[in-house]
Amino acid sequence: xxxxxxxxxxxxxxxxxxxxxxxxxxxxxxxxxxxxxxxxxxxxxxxxxxxxxxxxxxxxxxxxxxxxxxxxxxxxxxxxxxxxxxxxxxxxxxxxxxxxxxxxxxxxxxxxxxxxxxxxxxxxxxxxxxxxxxxxxxxxxxxxxxxxxxxxxxxxxxxxxxxxxxxxxxxxxxxxxxxxxxxxxxxxxxxxxxxxxxxxxxxxxxxxxxxxxxxxxxxxxxxxxxxxxxxxxxxxxxxxxxxxxxxxxxxxxxxxxxxxxxxxxxxxxxxxxxxxxxxxxxxxxxxxxxxxxxxxxxxxxxxxxxxxxxxxxxxxxxxxxxxxxxxxxxxxxxxxxxxxxxxxxxxxxxxxxxxxxxxxxxxxxxxxxxxxxxxxxxxxxxxxxxxxxxxxxxxxxxxxxxxxxxxxxxxxxxxxxxxxxxxxxxxxxxxxxxxxxxxxxxxxxxxxxxxxxxxxxxxxxxxxxxxxxxxxxxxxxxx
Amino acid sequence: xxxxxxxxxxxxxxxxxxxxxxxxxxxxxxxxxxxxxxxxxxxxxxxxxxxxxxxxxxxxxxxxxxxxxxxxxxxxxxxxxxxxxxxxxxxxxxxxxxxxxxxxxxxxxxxxxxxxxxxxxxxx
Numbered sequence: 001x002x003x004x005x006x007x008x009x010x011x012x013x014x015x016x017x018x019x020x021x022x023x024x025x026x027x028x029x030x031x032x033x034x035x036x037x038x039x040x041x042x043x044x045x046x047x048x049x050x051x052x053x054x055x056x057x058x059x060x061x062x063x064x065x066x067x068x069x070x071x072x073x074x075x076x077x078x079x080x081x082x083x084x085x086x087x088x089x090x091x092x093x094x095x096x097x098x099x100x101x102x103x104x105x106x107x108x109x110x111x112x113x114x115x116x117x118x119x120x121x122x123x124x125x126x127x128x129x130x131x132x133x134x135x136x137x138x139x140x141x142x143x144x145x146x147x148x149x150x151x152x153x154x155x156x157x158x159x160x161x162x163x164x165x166x167x168x169x170x171x172x173x174x175x176x177x178x179x180x181x182x183x184x185x186x187x188x189x190x191x192x193x194x195x196x197x198x199x200x201x202x203x204x205x206x207x208x209x210x211x212x213x214x215x216x217x218x219x220x221x222x223x224x225x226x227x228x229x230x231x232x233x234x235x236x237x238x239x240x241x242x243x244x245x246x247x248x249x250x251x252x253x254x255x256x257x258x259x260x261x262x263x264x265x266x267x268x269x270x271x272x273x274x275x276x277x278x279x280x281x282x283x284x285x286x287x288x289x290x291x292x293x294x295x296x297x298x299x300x301x302x303x304x305x306x307x308x309x310x311x312x313x314x315x316x317x318x319x320x321x322x323x324x325x326x327x328x329x330x331x332x333x334x335x336x337x338x339x340x341x342x343x344x345x346x347x348x349x350x351x352x353x354x355x356x357x358x359x360x361x362x363x364x365x366x367x368x369x370x371x372x373x374x375x376x377x378x379x380x381x382x383x384x385x386x387x388x389x390x391x392x393x394x395x396x397x398x399x400x401x402x403x404x405x406x407x408x409x410x411x412x413x414x415x416x417x418x419x420x421x422x423x424x425x426x427x428x429x430x431x432x433x434x435x436x437x438x439x440x441x442x443x444x445x446x447x448x449x450x451x452x453x454x455x456x457x458x459x460x461x462x463x464x465x466x467x468x469x470x471x472x473x474x475x476x477x478x479x
Numbered sequence: 480x481x482x483x484x485x486x487x488x489x490x491x492x493x494x495x496x497x498x499x500x501x502x503x504x505x506x507x508x509x510x511x512x513x514x515x516x517x518x519x520x521x522x523x524x525x526x527x528x529x530x531x532x533x534x535x536x537x538x539x540x541x542x543x544x545x546x547x548x549x550x551x552x553x554x555x556x557x558x559x560x561x562x563x564x565x566x567x568x569x570x571x572x573x574x575x576x577x578x579x580x581x582x583x584x585x586x587x588x589x590x591x592x593x594x595x596x597x598x599x600x601x602x603x
Contacts (some may be wrong), residue, residue, distance in 0.1 A: 007569070010574065036592055
């Protein structure tokens with residue numbers, strides 16, 4: 001046992017760097033205590049929200065604090081990881097609020113649901129802060145294992161179990177790819193810590209192969225072509241609040257690590273990444289055009305959004321765009337996406353939970369008359385997903401494409417913009433259905449009042465608008 | 480840096496070699512008299528009957544997982560115990576104690592949760 005190393009590793013600085021993660025961990029334990037003690041079930045929401053508030057507070061401190069490199073450089077806390085953590089907390093909160101009153105048969109497992117949700121959130125925070133392949137892997141599993149369980153949470157529904165199994169099998173495959181890649185990188189460089197890889201020779205083919213495998217396993221999590229096949233099925237089958245969480249949080253966490261680990265990719269790979277990005281956008285948009293089920297449609301739209309963000313990663317790998325500008329572009333894009341997709345999937349949740357039947361474009365018809373607020377906010381989310389100005393989605397797209405232009409990848413950027421135009425085809429179809437078409441006679445989706453869903457829809461809509469209209473404040477804070 | 484793993488490689492080669500050598504030696508030198516008794520899965524004990532693919536209660540799985548969990552966790556206690564002396568000598572005694580108390584407390588909490596949820600009851 002190296003005593004000196006122990007003294008260096010466990011410092012007050014290290015604890016403060018890990019504070020958002022630790023806050024979530026303590027929250028998980030407190031939720032278990034609440035489960036154990038009789039008569040304390042009413043405290044559960046309080047504990048959950050308190051945990052998120054504490055994690056948010058620590059993350060806010062990091063977002064405005066100095067950079068800390070702790071645990072022998074395997075973990076960092078700086079303004080970027082702070083903002084990522086804030087994003088994860090928001091994604092968790094949105095998913096949790098939309099899950100209120102959603103489950104019926106599974107209502108007695110709500111405590112477990114909340115514990116799993118917090119574990120996944122803790123995993124995300126760990127993933128974003130890790131600068132070491134093994135630490136990242138722990139975060140990845142901490143995120144994935146609860147999500148496998150949550151995908152199959154509705155045990156009585158075949159589709160939910162199918163989603164859980166599919167996600168598990170493919171997720172295990174991706175995890176194995178990651179480990180294989182990490183082993184190759186270790187064989188090539190002799191280290192697993194990203195900061196010490198700068199000194200190592202990264203041009204060995206074994207290191208590049210390892211980097212490619214690691215990138216592929218991350219591509220699985222962010223769902224880009226050709227690792228996107230699981231997305232529509234899992235998003236459709238999983239309980240809607242879990243889908244909300246997966247679509248926003250998982251994607252963000254994988255991107256948060258893809259950016260620092262991109263140092264492992266040689267600059268020649270930029271063209272390949274750009275090609276994958278544009279192929280993903282094309283595939284996601286064409287897939288979405290023919291969908292009738294709303295969850296599948298949003299899943300395909302999520303695939304195309306992942307492709308858009310990958311274009312910024314390609315710009316960074318090519319060396320043409322600075323890492324800071326790419327990181328800010330993706331952070332901004334993802335922040336807008338968390339509010340937009342969170343709100344959109346959340347409203348699908350709200351519509352679904354009343355009847356339990358899948359929400360289709362058909363059932364959206366005439367929603368403007370039944371639920372004017374939902375229709376208005378859903379229209380806003382659709383416009384933001386499509387990248388219409390004055391919404392957060394527009395600025396995210398603008399920042400991403402401008403990094404591609406910085407890197408002289410103008411052709412790819414134009415292809416990406418054209419793809420966004422194709423995407424408007426299906427986003428506008430939703431608005432047409434809600435506002436201009438008569439409802440079917442037996443339309444029941446979206447009836448009744450759901451105060452929580454209303455509040456969350458408004459909050460997400462405000463988030464989308466603020467990110468679209470007042471970007472200066474965020475830019476200043478993100479530096 | 481990778482040469483540090485040479486002993487593991489040697490151990491692996493020894494293990495595989497031992498198994499292969501034994502198989503080949505008995506294949507080469509052993510006599511072969513096939514009879515009904517030898518075709519049985521077990522040459523002694525009760526006679527095998529029925530299919531081996533019967534359905535087992537999922538409860539066995541739960542107990543097995545719980546056992547593995549606590550079994551592996553207890554291995555970590557040994558690592559702690561081995562290094563605790565050095566760390567105490569270096570003046571880190573309160574930290575070391577706090578760490579293991581927190582570790583065991585988390586485990587205890589997990590056990591209490593399993594107990595309370597009825598995970599340890601056999602006849603349900």
